[in-house]
Amino acid sequence: MLIYPKSHFQPYTHASGGWGSAHSVMRILWREQALGKAPAALLKQNKPDGFACVSCAWAKPGRPHALEFCENGAKATAWELTSLxxxxxxxxxxxxxxxxxxxxxxxxxxxxxxxxxxxxxxxxxxxxxxxxxxxxxxxxxxxxxxxxxxxxxxxxxxxxxxxxxxxxxxxxxxxxxxxxxxxxxHESTSVGLQESIGVPVGTVTLDDFEHTDCLFFFGQNVGSNSPRMLHQLQDVRRRDVPIITFNPLRERGLERFVNPQSPREMLTPASTLISTQYHQVAIGGDTAAITGIAKALLAMDDQATEHGTPAVLDYDFIARHTEGFEAFTTYVRGCDWAQLERQSGLTRGALEAAATVYARSQRVMLVYGMGITQHRHGVANVQMLVNLLLMRGNIGKPGAGICPVRGHSNxxxxxxxxxxxxxxxxxxxxxxxxxxxxxxxxxxxxxxxxxxxxxxxxxxxxxxxxxxxxxxxxxxxxxxxxxxxxxxxxxxxxxxxxxxxxxxxxxxxxxxxxxxxxxxxxxxxxxxxxxxxxxxxxxxxxxxxxxxxxxxxxxxxxxxxxxxxxxxxxxxxxxxxxxxxxxxxxxxxxxxxxxxxDMETRMAEPGGFHRPIAAAQRQWETPSGKAQFVAPVTLAEDDDVNLAEPDRDVLQLMTLRSNDQFNTTIYGFDDRFRGVSGTREVIFMHANDIVRLGFAAGQQVMLTTAIEPAVKRQVGPFEIIAYDIPEGCAAAYYPECNPLLPLWHHAERSKVPAAKSVPVRLSLPHSSV
Known part of the structure; x- marks a missing residue:
């Protein structure tokens, strides 16, 4: 039972969705011997008279598509309805x-x-x-x-x-x-949002996607983790709404999408460009990147004041609905660009480009996932996103707000x-x-x-x-x-x-x-x-x-x-x-x-009923009765494991999922979007890191946690894959890499394991570290 198919790596150049998704669904229906039961069930998936998807928690529209399921949702259905x-x-x-x-x-x-x-x-x-x-x-x-x-x-x-x-x-x-x-x-979300805006959940609904004029993505791989959201993103892009993405890896679902329910797209080379800007932030660099955007906004606002043009910041909203603005801006102004560029892994120009689009937009949504929450300062990451929205009054109006994307279905x-x-x-x-x-x-x-x-x-x-x-x-x-x-x-x-x-x-x-x-x-x-x-x-x-x-x-x-x-x-x-x-x-x-x-009556409404979210109405259930600007205490998101500068042999590892799994459930050994087949024992690295550390693509290595040497935490052997990821960073699959993550390396206050930044060293399988 430990025999795996032969591994193979070939960069994936197609869009997400499309025939790749269709073929993947058919394979699992056949493998699970579910062809007799699953097709009928799929027609009822996420429908008002059917069942809620076993997979992700993305919203179910009141007016569903003919096929209201995604590739991973179909896999989850086949997995559950198996004849085995x-x-x-x-x-x-x-x-x-x-x-x-x-x-x-x-x-x-x-x-x-x-x-x-x-x-x-x-x-x-x-x-x-x-x-x-x-x-x-x-x-x-x-x-x-x-x-x-x-x-x-x-x-x-x-x-x-x-x-x-x-x-x-x-x-x-x-x-x-x-x-x-x-x-x-997402406990970092529950803690951070509660303190900042008085509710532990996001403020947007599906309707907001119809009104937004700008979307930001942070640390969320929609193509693998919540593919049904791609329908909303495609509609947004058809209105020429910019989507600005911050993510260490380039993910196909955030680059291009072919809608499997569109005959035109399935039968032609047509696809939808998703991200209009794609910034490959360094692992643990989100707070610095957001601070850089805020710093650029402040500079634009200063310039507007100097030239007598309309303000960039929403000072009326800030005065009426927030507190802590002065302390926050003092912190941001005190950060120098060299520090922000070094910590974020991005150039000043890249951050100013993102800020410029944000400043031109009136209704902005921030969408994020565990790339934000699973850090030592994950709570601060969430609050930094809120700060960015508050600067321009982007909470509590149609098309604007914060959108944490939850994983499991309830x-x-x-x-x-x-x-x-x-x-x-x-x-x-x-x-x-x-x-x-x-x-x-x-x-x-x-x-x-x-x-x-x-x-x-x-x-x-x-x-x-x-x-x-x-x-x-x-x-x-x-x-x-x-x-x-x-x-x-x-x-x-x-x-x-x-x-x-x-x-x-x-x-x-x-x-x-x-x-x-x-x-x-x-x-x-x-x-x-x-x-x-x-x-x-x-x-x-x-x-x-x-x-x-x-x-x-x-x-x-x-x-x-x-x-x-x-x-x-x-x-x-x-x-x-x-x-x-x-x-x-x-x-x-x-x-x-x-x-x-009135739950028994309201739950039957098309699309269900929404729980009241006070912040969406600009009612702030915080001790002060206002939304809070909260300045971070550090730009280093994982300062409990930061190593000395000379430790150049240490890579910052993030764990991730393939598009052939849901949480710990593994549907197969392929990760189509990343070009991997036949294995999950791989580590994605920048080509420069592979060379400078003395290894070669395709080589087998052991991964060892580079802290607390008294406790040996090691996995492997894993195959090295040269990949488009920032230098000094690496990625490998969850849950295979969980042995590398110390129990004490967790988010402050929320105690979410900080799986998105674990310092590791590589060695040959026959050597010891």
Missing amino acids: KTDPAFFAEHSLSELREWSDYALEQQGRLTHPMRYDPITDRYRETSWAEAYRDIGAQLKAMDPNSVVFYASGRASLETSFMYQLFARAYGSNNLPDSSNMC VQGQRTVGITEDPKKVPVDLIEQHFGFSVPPHKGLCTVDACEGILDGRVRGFIGLGGNFLRAIPDTSRMEPAWQNLQLNVQVATKLNRTHLLPARAMWLLPCLGRIEIDRQNGVPQLYTTEDSTGCIHSWRGSAEPVGPQVRAETSIVAGLAMATLANGCTIDWQAWNDDYSRVRTAIATIYPKIFH
Whole structure:
């Protein structure tokens, strides 16, 4: 199972989308043996009468396209509707020790889990169990444990109904340990935006794309991570709206796009130019680049004042709606251009070109992803983007605002309904009033804290609602041995992954329905809801028959565990909620009335309904009642790992995804847009770095973290690929490079792992570092 196809690299010169996407979708439909079920499901994907995509959280339009899915969304559907099955016979044949030698791809390629399983340490195999036995024994284990030692993790795919129930179960049990996938990607957004503009989410909707006259992209690869957004970008470009991109690598989705739903484009050489300016910022250079743009704007404004022409900055907006402007401008003026150019990796001319287009535009949107958030100063990065918008009043008017692009399909929504380790972020009074239990007052564990607790033994139990936790987190080589000291490990999942293969003393694998499958309770198909990246809440329902009779809905599994675990005192009728999800939605509306009032009616509206976002109305729910300019404390985004200038053999490594994966799910070994096929064990480097470090393209090397030598963090061998990336920078795939990322290298205040800048050294496979 460790045999890979022969690797190959050939630069990809075609546009994103087009026939390449069509061929890729057909290949996975065939491979997953899903040609019978998937085509019908794809017609319902992201439709009002269908299901919400299993993949990314990009917005679903009220007037959908005929085919409202992208290449990766189609792959996710085929992956879930596969005819392949991982049943009890499979586990009888394979021990966990054997399966740990398989690749991530090989594990998930075995197909859907079909029966509840319990680990047998004597045989080192999972054996089939009953749901009644699983609930009873897990509940007994939880009753005997200290609630503060148990972690309730959520991956971001669960519905609003399931997420709401899950956090109530954890808190009624006595634990606020509710880490989730947001801790690993966009918690820097939640912290930064809340402090700056009073809301933890973005301010734009799909409608704003129709009114904007300029778009900026920072650290977001739309072609692989949210391809459906390319429809909005194509429409924007047809209006001749400039798109200015800052990203270390040149990504095809941000360069050119061929719409697979356009016969003209599919049958001719036509394509759409996406980025009108493309600036390859150095890894960790975003704050310096944004500061440079702000400095150029201030210079233009000074010149306007001198010549008596209209101001470049929106001083009326700044005076009425913001504070901290003077301190911010003092900081910006104090930065010299040489420092900004060196830190950003860009020329003054490039930054002035971006600023000039911004100054000419009246309605500007900033779109960003984890290239901004996954740094030591990721929160400051987010706030710098806000500063840039505030300078010209570009929040709170049509076509303008900030747009963080979330990853997993309901990661934003589960936060909205209470998946958070911080009880201050949930309506404790209403929960206690309506459900008859006391919410623990102390703050629980986020993802980094949970990992530290596993390492030092404070965490004894782990319940995983989806995901592949052990592959997603940093410091894998240290975490995996510690994981096996857990007393309890319960995993709710659709497919087998590595987290399921490192046994705790007691371990269960509970198979759940996929999102595309019909969830019937007492014979009645149930509706679900999710929240997308733009704060829009949609209802949806499954359309395919379940993979088997023993698979249960996530909502049912949470209810079953809660009923088996909780003592008297909690007044929630878990069984009634399990029988009718509309009762869960009634409870959600009771606890969060401002957002979810009349939820049962509003969720059926075309395109769903938007949660109220005060900042979009220029209402600032901050302590001062105004939006905040926040000056950064440093231009170095990762100053906890900065090395001395003479360390020229160290490269700054960023992790990234291929277009053949979603999060930790690997669909295949090809990364078409980057020209890689047959492997994921590669490192992308600038040709000059390859030569000066004494290597050659195609050579195999080991990657070793260049800090904390007492702990050896190493991966490889990886093949060197000469690529268009700034000098001194390198890139390789996630999650393969997670062992290189120290657990302590995370964003200040948000604790998001700083995976976008890890200092590494290269060596030959036979040498040691």
